[in-house]
Amino acid sequence: MTIGFVFECGPQGADKLVCEYLASQLKPGENFISRTLDNKLRLLEEAPSVVKKLLTEGCDRVLIVWDLRPAWPDKKDKPCRAKERQTLLDGLANEGLQGAPVFLVCVEQELESWLLASDHAISAFLSTDAHPYQADRVRKPDRVRNPKAVMNNHFKAARGARYEDYVHAVKVLKAAAVDWRRLRRSESFARFEAKL
Structure with a gap:
């Protein structure tokens, strides 16, 4: 099985390193493909199209992982998991991915x-x-x-x-x-x- 990940960190960010390590311990022998989008704003905007690419590249499932309270939160809006989740679900629907094996994991507070x-x-x-x-x-x-x-x-x-x-x-x-x-x-x- 190949599992895809989309993270809100840089290419060698902590979220990617920790999640890949834990996934390798939980699912030894599985393949992992990760994409990083630098910050939450980019993740909320671009993750659906990245997920679509991961699925076409052969991922059996994809997890979108982000922190509720990232290191540099937007000062205007209080973080809201429900709002962020809906933004991602709407984006996935726009990509035609309703019912696809895509799972949202919002890390409560931070990694x-x-x-x-x-x-x-x-x-x-x-x-x-x-x-x-x-x-x-x-x-x-x-x-x-x-x-x-x-x-x-x-x-x-x-x-x-x-x-x-x-x-x-x-x-x-x-x-x-x-x-x-x-x-x-x-x-x-x-x-x-x-x-x-």
Whole structure:
């Protein structure tokens, strides 16, 4: 099976790296084709045509993945999953893709919500032999208001450094065996897993 992805990040962005890594763990042996559209505005406008191309290139299903609250939100409008979902559904309908195997996955808050669900991986990544670090367990990661800031606080406390999503996100997840039960505390991750 070939699974396509459309992301709102750059070609080596954190969303792409993390989702591809998790997908490869959940679906070993499957093929993945990813397209990146840099930001949410471009994703909302261009994803339907990109999805159509992915389906014609042989993808069996396509997931459109975006953050509800991206790093640079539009200050005029409060993020609204229902509005963004409808925009994508309308675009897919305009491309003649009603009923196609296309699935929308809006990450509640930001991708870092998934990392916060994996507190054991944060602890493993930030710990050294001389300085163990213990990240707090987050039972409802999708409700953390600014998960990127929380990750930055972990990095500052443990290493005195900044968290950079495109550098650190996938490394954090790879620092420990994936604990699927913990990750599924994030409803958006559970949806991602179900739609794969």
